[in-house]
Amino acid sequence: MCGIVGYIGKNNATPFLIDGLRALEYRGYDSAGIYVVSAGTIKRAGKVEELAKSVPEGFSGTAGIAHTRWATHGLPTELNAHPHADESETVWLVHNGIIENYAELRDALSAKGVRFRTETDTEALVALIASKYDAKTPLEEAVRAALAEVRGTYGIVVASVREPEKLVAARFGSPLMLGIGTDGYYIASDATPILKHTREVVYLDDGEMVIVTREGYDVRTREHEPVKKTVETLEWDVEAVQKKGHEHFMLKEIMEVPEVIENSMRGRLVPDEGTANLGGLRDVLPRVKRAKRIIITGCGSAYYAGLVGELLIEELAGIPVEVEIASELRYRRPTMNPEDAVLIAISQSGETLDTLEAIKEAKRHGMLTLGIVNVVGSTIARETDAGVYNHAGPEIGVASTKAFVSQLTVLSLIGLLLGRADSLSATDGSAFVRELAALPEHARTVLSRAAHIEALAKRYASMEDALFLGRKFQSPIAYEGALKLKEISYVHAEGYPAGEMKHGPIALIEPAFPSVVLAPRDSLYEKTKSNIQEIRARSGKVIAVTTDGSEEELAQVADDVIAVPKTHEALLPILTTIPLQLFAYYVAKERGLPIDKPRNLAKSVTVE
Numbered sequence: 001m002c003g004i005v006g007y008i009g010k011n012n013a014t015p016f017l018i019d020g021l022r023a024l025e026y027r028g029y030d031s032a033g034i035y036v037v038s039a040g041t042i043k044r045a046g047k048v049e050e051l052a053k054s055v056p057e058g059f060s061g062t063a064g065i066a067h068t069r070w071a072t073h074g075l076p077t078e079l080n081a082h083p084h085a086d087e088s089e090t091v092w093l094v095h096n097g098i099i100e101n102y103a104e105l106r107d108a109l110s111a112k113g114v115r116f117r118t119e120t121d122t123e124a125l126v127a128l129i130a131s132k133y134d135a136k137t138p139l140e141e142a143v144r145a146a147l148a149e150v151r152g153t154y155g156i157v158v159a160s161v162r163e164p165e166k167l168v169a170a171r172f173g174s175p176l177m178l179g180i181g182t183d184g185y186y187i188a189s190d191a192t193p194i195l196k197h198t199r200e201v202v203y204l205d206d207g208e209m210v211i212v213t214r215e216g217y218d219v220r221t222r223e224h225e226p227v228k229k230t231v232e233t234l235e236w237d238v239e240a241v242q243k244k245g246h247e248h249f250m251l252k253e254i255m256e257v258p259e260v261i262e263n264s265m266r267g268r269l270v271p272d273e274g275t276a277n278l279g280g281l282r283d284v285l286p287r288v289k290r291a292k293r294i295i296i297t298g299c300g301s302a303y304y305a306g307l308v309g310e311l312l313i314e315e316l317a318g319i320p321v322e323v324e325i326a327s328e329l330r331y332r333r334p335t336m337n338p339e340d341a342v343l344i345a346i347s348q349s350g351e352t353l354d355t356l357e358a359i360k361e362a363k364r365h366g367m368l369t370l371g372i373v374n375v376v377g378s379t380i381a382r383e384t385d386a387g388v389y390n391h392a393g394p395e396i397g398v399a400s401t402k403a404f405v406s407q408l409t410v411l412s413l414i415g416l417l418l419g420r421a422d423s424l425s426a427t428d429g430s431a432f433v434r435e436l437a438a439l440p441e442h443a444r445t446v447l448s449r450a451a452h453i454e455a456l457a458k459r460y461a462s463m464e465d466a467l468f469l470g471r472k473f474q475s476p477i478a479y480e481g482a483l484k485l486k487e488i489s490y491v492h493a494e495g496y497p498a499g500e501m502k503h504g505p506i507a508l509i510e511p512a513f514p515s516v517v518l519a520p521r522d523s524l525y526e527k528t529k530s531n532i533q534e535i536r537a538r539s540g541k542v543i544a545v546t547t548d549g550s551e552e553e554l555a556q557v558a559d560d561v562i563a564v565p566k567t568h569e570a571l572l573p574i575l576t577t578i579p580l581q582l583f584a585y586y587v588a589k590e591r592g593l594p595i596d597k598p599r600n601l602a603k604s605v606t607v608e
């Protein structure tokens with residue numbers, strides 16, 4: 001995720017800005033840049049160290065802004081790195097977040113003769129600010145006028161060649177804080193860059209902006225109303241800030257799930273038409289809609305997300321879907337008819353070698369290849385013909401959590417889009433959109449129940465085996481729940497479709513072999529409940545994951561019950577996966593294991 005730093009004060013800004021970028025590296029990024037008033041700008045694709053090496057002696061000034069970029073619109077190149085400037089290089093801007101209506105803004109500005117150098121949404125914003133910034137207008141007024149026309153999220157800091165004694169920062173949906181030092185003011189997207197310099201901070205709230213000079217700061221609403229802010233004292237150390245106060249990145253990333261669902265859907269729901277708008281698929285949509293067969297591929301959690309995708313697309317759009325583990329698909333005898341088949345590859349990192357090779361094999365046979373990828377500009381993103389980015393932000397914990405949820409979210413959008421091209425009615429499409437829109441809030445509800453899951457995990461933490469069961473939409477979540485548990489807690493766990501239990505795994509059931517059964521009130525609830533009874537009849541312990549309203553009923557047959565809010569059956573995996581992630585996390589924590597870096601595992605598997 002992108003990071004921002006800014007400084008205005010008595011000292012040379014450059015050392016703080018470069019150090020600040022280093023402190024923000026943990027967030028993940030692909031390029032970095034710095035602008036120092038009266039010195040100029042330097043940007044580099046790749047590491048902050050590369051940028052640091054490029055800063056010449058004497059590159060100094062007492063105000064500046066800097067940024068680490070995690071690409072969302074446009075490749076991770078030097079050109080697309082921040083800070084961005086308007087055409088005349090008067091206004092300079094760093095930006096976190098996404099400007100949803102950037103294409104409209106660009107078109108409107110282009111029509112007035114503005115020329116753009118990059119593919120970024122941020123350049124549209126800086127050009128818009130510059131278009132409002134005439135000789136009589138102070139910078140903050142131009143920023144305010146521009147933000148009034150913007151849809152989306154932003155944390156921004158703006159500098160101007162014309163007013164070098166001032167920085168203007170604003171926030172909507174992307175955090176920003178102001179550090180108050182003895183020698184100047186520090187602006188940053190989180191506290192890590194600031195901590196070495198001051199512990200006194202002012203947090204900006206959504207819809208607020210701050211005008212900072214060497215003499216002081218002035219916080220205002222977007223409507224120019226003054227805001228009285230409290231100066232707070234930072235208590236955290238650097239590591240605690242990086243993990244937002246959580247003990248591990250994995251927990252932090254699970255807690256980010258509601259926001260991640262929002263980001264994966266941002267600007268992509270079309271409530272009036274009951275459909276989804278996926279810009280990355282626009283050019284290939286006619287061919288995708290004509291597909292007689294879709295093949296989904298991926299590895300590990302991405303493969304399990306694909307299994308949910310299969311059900312989603314088949315249920316909503318009636319297109320036959322086949323899901324294949326990438327390391328198998330790449331060596332299979334091809335029976336794909338390139339004309340009417342489409343390959344969808346799912347990968348958080350975009351670098352998984354097996355997935356990449358499966359894509360290349362499909363391309364060799366002339367298939368259209370699509371990617372669902374989190375890392376913009378990654379190899380898979382570049383290798384596929386088109387695709388949809390997750391916008392989940394960097395995932396640092398080795399176990400995939402928020403990225404998995406965002407893969408499910410994107411697959412739901414693809415299912416909806418293809419469904420509407422098939423026989424899904426506008427009314428049913430709109431109802432589905434409403435359910436999608438409610439998911440972030442539902443996810444927050446699940447997370448608010450984390451203490452219950454933690455208590456439960458503590459009781460089960462000494463288990464050595466576990467069985468995860470689910471039916472239909474829940475069977476891939478059972479596989480994923482088992483994978484999560486074994487990855488980080490080293491507990492042997494198996495995921496099975498619940499109906500398959502009686503064909504073998506039931507032999508394992510005994511009091512020390514608990515089962516986690518996904519039993520939401522969906523079309524197969526009664527059948528799953530029978531499976532729970534079969535386990536109990538063999539003295540097996542059962543943790544049931546159900547939907548609100550069914551807790552009491554399931555408490556009669558299960559030992560423990562976790563509930564998630566109700567939603568459309570096809571969207572329930574997005575919610576039921578969260579308690580399983582938390583369960584795995586708390587079990588591993590209780591066992592005292594290195595959760596973020598489990599033994600033998602790598603975050604991105606670039607070998608065969």
Ligand code: M6R
Nearest residue numbers: 300301302347348349352399400
């Ligand atoms: O980066 P990718 O999504 O392609 O990675 C695929 C798998 O390696 C990954 O999902 C792995 O299974 C995770 N450790 C699961 O938590």
